[in-house]
Every structure is written in structure tokens, then in C-alpha cells.
Amino acid sequence: MKRSEEVPPRQSIIARACACMREAFTGVFAQREPQSPGFERVVDTEEVTTTRAYQGVRVDGLVDNESDWNLLESVFAGLRIPTKAVVVLRKLGYGSFGDVFLGHYNDREVIIKCAKAGYRQNAKDIDLFCQDIRLMATLEHLKITAFLGVSWDSPLSINVLAEYLSGGTLYTLLYKSQQTLLWSTEKLSIATDVIEALTYLHSKQPVVTHRNLSSRSVLLSNDGAAKLDVFKVQQRDPEPRLAAGMSSSVLWMAPEALIGEPWTEKADVYSFGVLLSELDTRQVPFSSLRDDSGMRQSLMRTIVMIVKRHLKAELSPDCPPELKELAELCMAYDPTDRPTAVQVATTLRTRAAPSLQTT
Template structure:
């Protein structure tokens, strides 16, 4: 039985340890992104556009090589288990000597962060932001429903596809939710990281909800969280000063409420993603009926308009 046929993800993670690709069917272009252990390439496999994560195993750093192997294995297992319209589709993986690779479907629209950077000050429909947020929330509700934690939810890991849908990617640091005292601290990225992770305290799936609150703020404003701080300064401010991104004064109250509840310092106050989906669906309905032409700008210096 293949991994894709298994019904229980934890069983898959325990039992499955082989992934194969016919490398004769793979062609690789130029790299378009750089990661901690390698590069991302655009290529084709069996005639389909794919993203190729090519990892180079460190030869003279056993500790780093072990970490790379752990993240490689984890990501392949997760991707091969997850099947949802808002999760990037896994195609295959291969381990050959010092070079390992993971293939997923290619996102022509790039990441949400790249999308927001390209928009700059041009007006973007508010309906787009809510639709994108709903895609992320629905994908994460599915991930959490299987007992997983992503641990690095951010706009760089949210990909835009040809039909404008958003899919969640990069499960290299994801984990099954268990007792978290033994989990690796400081996974994820500081600007999006929940305070309990920054402080190396036990954590749950609610760390992803916190990160989603930051992502929703990005979608509404188009800005980088804590852009006037370094990542370390942002982490210090979040933990020691209770700092959060400033919500625009003209933000719809329902969206402001979702953000503030998601990034609450108390994980117990943060709603599960099933509730986040419901709240966003209500927001989408409100926008459609009462703010028919509502639009927002990707910079807080340009307020939302309802012309």
C-alpha cells in the first residue's frame, strides 16, 4: 500500500520511508528562490510545470546534515499525506547521494508576499483579501483536523495559483501535535511567531492561529509586519511589550476582531480555524451586501474607499 492510500497520517509517518521519481522525466530550469539547505527551481515532470526543491546535503557538518534529513523526511511525509484544494499538491521526491529533491505543483503567481510587494500602492479589492484569507483558513482547518501543526505559517509560504486560489506550502518544520516540551524551539519566523514559541514555552496548534492573524493583517494592509524593526526587535516587542501590528482605523470591524482574537497573547482565547472560517465567511457576506464596491489600498497611508 502506498502512502497516498493510507488513511491515518501518524501511521504513514511511522511506516513509510521510500519515495521515487523517474528522473529521466524531469527537466530543471533556473533557480527562483534560495532556502536554508538548497534552492527552488522551476521545471517540468511528465510535461507538468513543477517546483523543485533541490537540497544539498552538507558534507562536513553532520549536525546540519541530520537536521536537513529530518526536515526533508518530515516535509515529504506531510505533503504525501495532505490532500486538500488549499494545500500544495505533492508530486514526488528522490534521495540520490548528496542531492535530494522534492517536487510539488508550480505556483505561477508566486507567493502572497511577492504579490503584495508587487501591488505597492495600487488599490486591491477587499474581496480579494478575504477570499485569500479564507483559502488559508480552510487549508489550515484541514491541517489541524489531522492533528498537525505547520509552525511556519507566513505570506512567503502561501502560494498563488492560476485560478487565483491560495495554497499552503513548506511543511519542512511541521509536526504532529503532541506534548510540545520536546519540540525544537524557534522554528518558524519571528515576525509571524507566537510569543509562546519565542519564549520556548509549551505550545499547541494555536501558534498557527496567531501566525494567521499576522497574515490577515498583511492581506489587509499589504505591508510587512513590524517593517521598521529587525526580526529580533520584533520578537522582543511582541513578548515584552505586547506589540502587535497597527490595525488601520478604517478596517472593517469584523476583520479587526478576527485579527485581534487570533493574535491574543493567551492561546486559549485564539479561535480554532473552524471558527475563523465561519467568521471570514460572515465577513465575506457583509462585504458583498453592505460594501459592494469596498476596496483597500496596500499601504495604511491610503485608506480603504467605498466609491
């Protein structure tokens, strides 16, 4: 097959990406301090595979040239992190964005996310890539992991760096640890941290919705403080994919989102309600449901029941009344019946917290 039938011309793709990014970053980083030269790159024989992966995706048939370098230099002025300033430590895994690495930059551990192989081979992927970076670049809040910058070895190998939290995800804490968690201490603190971040997102103009909130998108520090993972915030609506490739992440989605209605702040609030049920029960949403044969109920049937408004995430009998009432309001079937993020934060602060301190 001819190249023109598969991949848009190289120059148009790179130029389009750069134009999109230039628009995103104009003014955003005008006040940022210059990047520190940081550390020299360290490579040993055991890290060769990881380092090559970090160096970026090479798209077959596309070769960078001087004009592409100049475009990137102009787009990322004041934002670029030199490759030699980053030490790649080890691969952590992969996500929707691409491979994920632990690294070291400027006296701190960082997360390095490398774009998927072939993501620049069509205009849609470039647009989505630009949207993700555009959004991350504008988010600055104590309860959201910090976006640090962009690094690349060539115009075809752009990677993104963000703050690393060593405490892992809330999902791991809830389901893979034996640590005792109480509503009066750890659980309330985590819920408060998350709703503060969500309130910040919803306060931005234009409004930013999270669209991907679950225990997997909440990161923890060693002292238990919670932050939303900046890489999990997205501008485009998630695809329920109610078919063979359906992901369990749909269990946190509001009923209206599952049937394709536009994602709103109230859909985020619904997801927060499901998150409260996770904190309360320490069970994956709906995991206790069984079919007639005693087997775990299928994901498809669970989704159908949610869409038909026959099912909500469960809360335990021991859930504090104020938290139970709040979670149920957040998970109201009708979006107009759900509170705003500001109202949720106020309830946690003025009603839930005082009541937990007296019990």
C-alpha cells in the same frame, strides 16, 4: 580528522534514512497511480550548472553501492519519479530545504527542491529530512500545493517535487505589485483559502501544525487562488534565534512560541491574525515602528515588546469591523482566548463575507 569523528558510517546513514522513509510511506502511497514515464531529460550548454545542481548533493567520502540502491527502490516503490522524466528549466532560488528549481514533469510545471549540501552528514539532519518528507507525503488538500514525489540519481541525491503556482507568493503581491486589492474580493478570498488549509491541517490525527505561516508561505495561481506551500509546513518547532542570526520570520510567531513553549494550533491561529494584518495594511508587520532617533525599530526590541505583551500587529482605520475584531481575537496574547481555525473559517463565511457584500 578521521572520518569516524565527523560523519557517521555511510551505510548506517543511508540505512537510517531509508528505514525512516519506509515507515513514513508505508500505506501512504498504496493507492497512488503508477508514475507516468513523462519526458526525457533535456540539457543544453546554458543549463549545465543548473542540471548538475539538480543531479544532487555528493557527500565527500561517501560512495553509493547496490545495497543502497535496493533500499531506496523498496522505500519509494510507487513514488519515485524517474530522473529522465523531469526537465530542469531554471534555478529559482534557495530556501531552508535547499536549492529551488523550476522544472517540467508530466505535462506540468513543477518545483524541484534539492537538499542542502552535506545534509546527510549527521543523524539529526537525516531525521529532519525524513520528517519533512513524511509530512509532505500525507498532505492532500486543494488549498495546499500538491506533493508529487521523489527523484534521485543516486542514494546521495534525493530531490523532492511539488506543484508549481505561477502567481508567485502573497508577499510579492502585497509588497511588490501595484494591483488594487479589496477586502470584498481578493483579500477575503485569499484569507478564506488559507484558513481552509489551516483547518485541514488541524483536523488531521495526529494534529499537524503549520509553524511557518506568513505571506511568504502562501502561493498564488494566475487567477488569484491561494494555496499554502507544502514545503513550508514543518513538524518541528521553529527556532526564534534571538541573536545575531535572527530572522524576520519571528514577527509572525506567537508570544508563547517566541519564549520556547511548544507550538500548538493556537500559535498557528496567531500567525493567521498577523497574516490578516498584512492583507489589511499591505505592510510588513511592525515595519512602521520607529525608535527615538526616527530609525526603524530594531527587530530585537520589537520581539521583546511582543513577548512582554506590549505589541500586536497593526490594522488600518479602514479595516472592516468584522475583520478587525477577528484579527484581534486571533492575535490575543493568551492562547486560550484565540478562536480555533474552524471558528475563524466560520466567522469569515457567516459574518465577514455577508457584511462585505452589503457595504
